[in-house]
Amino acid sequence: MTTTQAAPRPGTTAAQTEPAVRMRGLLKRYGGRAVVDGLDLEVARGEVFALLGPNGAGKTTTIEILEGVRKRDGGEVRVLGVDPAVGGRAWRARLGVVSQGEGAAQELSVREILDHFAGYHATPRPTAELIAAVGLEEKAGTRVSRLSGGQRRRLAVALGVQGRPELVFLDEPTTGMDPVARRQFWELIRGLRADGATVLLTTHYLDEAAELADRVGVVAEGRLVDVAPPGELGAELRRAATVRWTEDGAVREVRTESPAAVLRDLLAGPGDVPGLTVTRPTLEDVYLSLVAAASTARTAAEGDPR
Ligand SMILES: Nc1ncnc2c1ncn2[C@@H]1O[C@H](COP(=O)(O)OP(=O)(O)OP(=O)(O)O)[C@@H](O)[C@H]1O
Numbered sequence: 589m590t591t592t593q594a595a596p597r598p599g600t601t602a603a604q605t606e607p608a609v610r611m612r613g614l615l616k617r618y619g620g621r622a623v624v625d626g627l628d629l630e631v632a633r634g635e636v637f638a639l640l641g642p643n644g645a646g647k648t649t650t651i652e653i654l655e656g657v658r659k660r661d662g663g664e665v666r667v668l669g670v671d672p673a674v675g676g677r678a679w680r681a682r683l684g685v686v687s688q689g690e691g692a693a694q695e696l697s698v699r700e701i702l703d704h705f706a707g708y709h710a711t712p713r714p715t716a717e718l719i720a721a722v723g724l725e726e727k728a729g730t731r732v733s734r735l736s737g738g739q740r741r742r743l744a745v746a747l748g749v750q751g752r753p754e755l756v757f758l759d760e761p762t763t764g765m766d767p768v769a770r771r772q773f774w775e776l777i778r779g780l781r782a783d784g785a786t787v788l789l790t791t792h793y794l795d796e797a798a799e800l801a802d803r804v805g806v807v808a809e810g811r812l813v814d815v816a817p818p819g820e821l822g823a824e825l826r827r828a829a830t831v832r833w834t835e836d837g838a839v840r841e842v843r844t845e846s847p848a849a850v851l852r853d854l855l856a857g858p859g860d861v862p863g864l865t866v867t868r869p870t871l872e873d874v875y876l877s878l879v880a881a882a883s884t885a886r887t888a889a890e891g892d893p894r
Pocket residue numbers: 618623641642643644645646647648649650
């Protein structure tokens with residue numbers, strides 16, 4: 589069953605059990621079209637939550653509403669107990685933001701920028717520690733204008749976590765990062781989680797969601813189509829396994845909820861069963877099915893003859 593509600597962690601106090609993020613019926617329209625169409629979601633304190641969804645699904649719009657930089661057209665939203673539409677400076681100081689855009693001054697070096705922004709935080713993480721955490725040691729003295737795309741993402745991540753935020757929003761944080769940098773980033777997120785921070789990220793990398801997230805939510809057509817721990821997403825879709833084998837030179841395939849029974853029948857036969865495999869849907873298979881179903885449902889609802 590789909591659950592949008594995060595379970596409180598054992599040993600937490602009442603104040604801590606209030607979700608870090610809570611939205612009910614979140615709505616955002618552009619030109620009469622709802623791009624966020626009634627989202628209900630809670631992210632628990634200390635949780636790492638990944639929002640998945642195709643391009644244009646409404647993920648960035650949702651995150652920017654939560655950050656208080658975009659207005660909503662309807663619904664209730666609380667971020668660390670505050671409505672982002674009226675969140676003030678003290679509230680903002682509790683957030684870390686890594687957006688898709690680039691904002692850092694081009695003429696300053698990595699170290700200079702981090703030192704500069706450290707002044708905006710009460711207890712900033714030391715610049716050297718941040719540089720090491722995102723693997724920019726060799727580029728510490730390099731101007732931003734001379735960094736590669738992936739190196740700029742690393743800097744953006746460093747700036748986002750500099751103020752030891754209680755809640756970090758990361759919009760496609762690892763886009764453009766090489767595999768080593770992505771793994772460094774994963775370590776950074778695990779470290780934040782271990783320190784008790786809440787993380788809400790968007791990603792198009794399903795392995796990243798599976799690796800990092802306590803729960804993932806799939807958004808399509810502005811709606812949340814499923815939310816669950818990565819291994820449980822699309823529970824019904826996952827039930828069926830596919831048994832494949834080769835017989836008389838042709839590949840045979842059976843989709844079944846009881847693969848053991850199919851295997852028993854096959855192996856009870858007289859000879860070998862060449863090419864025998866049993867596969868379950870991967871997270872990517874489940875994701876693609878959920879997104880396709882949402883698209884079909886929207887098309888049907890709009891009476892689109894396509
Ligand atoms: N300022 C705007 N004016 C009009 N339409 C907008 C505006 N910003 C976003 N949209 C539209 O809202 C929809 C949702 O966009 P959004 O950026 O939230 O998607 P996303 O899920 O983050 O996509 P991506 O994975 O590509 O980042 C898109 O159809 C986009 O074109």
